[in-house]
Amino acid sequence: MSRPALEAIDVHRTYQLEGVSVEALRGVTLRVDPGEFVAVIGPSGSGKSTLMHLLGCLDRPTSGTLRVDGRDVSELSDAELAALRNQTIGFVFQAFHLLPRTTAVENVALPLVYRGVGRAERRRRAVEALQAVGLGHRLTHRPTQMSGGEQQRVAIARALVGEPRVLLADEPTGNLDTRTGEEVMGILERLNAERGVAVVLVTHEMDVAGRARRIIRIRDGLVESDSVPAGAARDGGVDGGAGEREARS
Numbered sequence: 001m002s003r004p005a006l007e008a009i010d011v012h013r014t015y016q017l018e019g020v021s022v023e024a025l026r027g028v029t030l031r032v033d034p035g036e037f038v039a040v041i042g043p044s045g046s047g048k049s050t051l052m053h054l055l056g057c058l059d060r061p062t063s064g065t066l067r068v069d070g071r072d073v074s075e076l077s078d079a080e081l082a083a084l085r086n087q088t089i090g091f092v093f094q095a096f097h098l099l100p101r102t103t104a105v106e107n108v109a110l111p112l113v114y115r116g117v118g119r120a121e122r123r124r125r126a127v128e129a130l131q132a133v134g135l136g137h138r139l140t141h142r143p144t145q146m147s148g149g150e151q152q153r154v155a156i157a158r159a160l161v162g163e164p165r166v167l168l169a170d171e172p173t174g175n176l177d178t179r180t181g182e183e184v185m186g187i188l189e190r191l192n193a194e195r196g197v198a199v200v201l202v203t204h205e206m207d208v209a210g211r212a213r214r215i216i217r218i219r220d221g222l223v224e225s226d227s228v229p230a231g232a233a234r235d236g237g238v239d240g241g242a243g244e245r246e247a248r249s
């Protein structure tokens with residue numbers, strides 16, 4: 001069996017706020033295998049964003065074990081964690097987070113600067129990533145000169161340019177109208193199918209979640225259920241990763 005892309009074992013995350021402890025995650029156990037397509041749902045404040053930050057190495061658990069691409073994050077220095085994040089994870093956010101005065105191709109090339117990739121190679125790979133999301137004709141447009149759907153596609157291209165194993169998306173369709181949101185979901189599905197990149201996305205929209213091959217429901221900082229949505233292909237995941245599962249917490 002291949003190594004999990006992400007693995008959390010009894011992960012807790014407690015925030016300290018003005019002397020008060022907030023237990024955002026209270027013992028989450030889950031694994032995401034290469035090539036899976038997972039939706040994370042749950043009420044506001046249930047811990048979804050906290051979980052995504054941990055899975056994406058933007059934060060560390062208070063306790064429990066978190067392995068990203070097989071590496072236990074507690075054994076890594078901050079610099080090693082940042083390097084693991086840069087090499088393994090691509091992020092897509094609801095608010096796009098693009099540099100406003102920078103062209104599409106420069107926005108997409110940016111993660112490669114931190115990897116020390118040369119200028120010509122950065123551009124070549126950024127153009128390729130933009131073509132992969134259907135934006136080969138918008139290379140020199142700036143975010144202000146693009147529609148919301150186009151901006152989100154630039155953000156997806158930026159997330160992909162480093163060829164991550166996992167794409168983490170926090171409400172990727174939250175700022176888009178229904179049709180544009182469907183187009184963005186179609187791109188994520190195609191990239192998942194063609195490149196095998198695992199996708200984990202947070203959403204409040206049930207029609208978006210219903211397109212995933214696995215739905216993890218978070219409530220009060222715990223995994224409440226972990227299941228295959230009605231109508232999803234059972235053999236869709238790698239290693240049978242999308243099989244029916246019971247909640248494990």
Ligand SMILES: Nc1ncnc2c1ncn2[C@@H]1O[C@H](COP(=O)(O)OP(=O)(O)OP(=O)(O)O)[C@@H](O)[C@H]1O
Pocket residue numbers: 015016017022023024042043044045046047048049050051
């Ligand atoms: N930096 C922080 N300091 C203190 N408490 C925090 C912090 N970030 C989040 N929390 C608290 O942790 C809990 C989980 O928050 P989180 O943002 O993970 O929820 P969420 O499920 O993503 O919510 P939403 O759907 O509204 O975005 C909430 O009670 C929240 O108030």
